[in-house]
Amino acid sequence: MIEFQHVSFSYEKGRSVIEDLSFRIERGESVGLIGANGAGKSTVMKLLLGLLSGEGKILVDGIEVNKASLPAVRRRLGFVLQNSDNQMFMPTVYEDMIFAPLNYGLSREEAERRVDDVLERLGLQELKYRHNHRISGGEKRMAAIATILAMEPEVILMDEPSAALDPYNRRIVINTICGLSQTKLITSHDLDMILDTCERVILLDRGRIVADGPADEILRNRELLEAHRMELPFCLAGR
């Protein structure tokens, strides 16, 4: 579904942020992209979405990501931004959710039906006509996820979905992610969440892959994690 072939990227000349990155994600997999702050996780997402372009080749569903293919690629990818405030820019949750379906040519009735479906599935009907500036951080994150689900993407990308959430809302978000059947790529340094939501983990450090394998194995490997400025998930720390 997603393939990186020898991808490199730098924001400034001579300081490469992503170096010779290669990996493959199959359809239906849920993969956690982990690494310390500044490891390059968000950059990987942006490369995949075509917001940045570097050297090497990136394929989404067999389509190479380039300027001409952007609409087709982006149609397949749903990106939940790290900061929901930047994602929800319309007055109400409903208008934000209907934005993408309308852009993709659905009629207002079809789009509204889709919005209602998603809200019901997530148990968020109550949020529909709420104003974006009047809902709490947790509600906003859920609304942002709902907005992306209304696009019906094949792959869901999430950048730090549990950041800045309290434990209760974090748990809601985790349960929601687990209930999604799409291919998922989730970045985070919240390893407990990754353990709950992903079966495979790619560990990134300074723009290189240092480990790639089953979440159960990598997240239990204390030496590996600590060597790359990470810590064991709380629930495995054995305290």
Place this chain on the structure above:
Amino acid sequence: MNKMEKALHELGEMDDLAAQDSPIHRLSPLAKLLSTILYIVVVVSFHKYDLSGMAVMLLFPVLLFQISGIPVRTCFYKLRIVLPLVMAVGLFNPFYDRAPLLTIGSVPVSGGVVSMLSLMLKGLLCLMASFLLIATTPIDSLCAALRKLHLPAMLVTLLLLTYRYVGVMTEELAVMTDAYHLCAPGQKGIHVSAWGSFLGQLLLRSMDRAQELYNSMQLRGYHGHFHYAPGRPFGPQDALYTIGCAAAFLLLRFVNAAELLGRLVVR
């Protein structure tokens, strides 16, 4: 809440006002837009000495405030920053135009004073009418109406995004002033020496966020064409409202109702 957050909150309040329900809110945005434009044109067209004729035009906003249930207080509160600026426009007229125009009791009143007052009134009336339009119409239905009047899509999108970005910028400003005050406790405002870097930072941060916002729009299939919520369709009651308003404005413009009323009373 610091000052900026309050400002942001106020911006959200405009959305809230527009989401309320009243006979005015239920009108088609197009009808409200047309009548407001006409109102402004008529108000501006009054002669600079025709204070009494223009005073009658106050009727329209007063009626709208009554029917829509938007508190007049809110209007003046929101306009408190622009209102003085607009009103200041005529401030120098009394110095240029000193010829006495009329006398009240035995005090001569110069043309300059009258034209100053009429300019102020013009500003006030136009601002109130525009405020009422925005306070009773959601911004994107308003944009849809502007599109129906064949304003270029580019311009309308710009309007909508400006409306949204003002919020983003105020938010960044809020975070930065808070951060500044934590480092400079007890200081009022921001010291002149920090203005440069402060402004630069603000611009960069707002631009970053605006870019993120724009990215998120593009990632959701946006290609420069907004699908505005159409708002309520233009029905018979909207036609009636628009024609009624137009007739009333023109009548008030060309028949001096105040004078007429005065004559009736005197007779």
